[in-house]
Amino acid sequence: MRIDKAQPAGPVVNGLSAQGFKVDDAQGVTGVYAALLLTPVRADAWTPPALDALDVAALAPILDPAPEFVLLGTGRELRHPPRALVRALEAQGIGVEAMDSRAAARAWGVLRAEDRQIAAALYPL
Known part of the structure; x- marks a missing residue:
């Protein structure tokens, strides 16, 4: 019996390096991003504050349509996001899950x- 691991539709983070996140998109295009915004349909380079x-x-580019929650990779280590951001997203029915960027990927x-x-x-590694 052969069991194949299901691949999600859309962009997939396939690796991490000093240069950033290696992402394969639905069209088979690979890119490396130092910082990254992801939705189920696209991956975009990001210059985070x-x-x-x-x-x-x-975060506006990833909030329409509204996701269940935002996975926030805070860099090399877990840091808590601003409380005002969490409150603003929760007011829109969007949760926030913060973790270091490797774990988030x-x-x-x-x-x-x-x-x-x-x-x-995802903030840079």
Whole structure:
């Protein structure tokens, strides 16, 4: 019996390096991004603000349509996002899950394999 691991539709983070996140998209195009915004249908390079200045406007490209939650990769180590950001997203019915960026990149693949409608914002490693 052969068991194949299901691949989620859309962009998949396939590797991490000093240069950033290696992403394969649905069309088979590979890119490397220092910082990254992900939705179920696209991956975009991102120039993030300092984490303590992160707000809804900086995440706007991944909030329409509204995801179940935003997976926030905070860099080399877990840092808490600004409380005002969390409150603003929760007011829109969007949760926030913060973790270090390596863990967030791994979680992206697991959650997308479950076809979860999430978004991600990953700070540089």
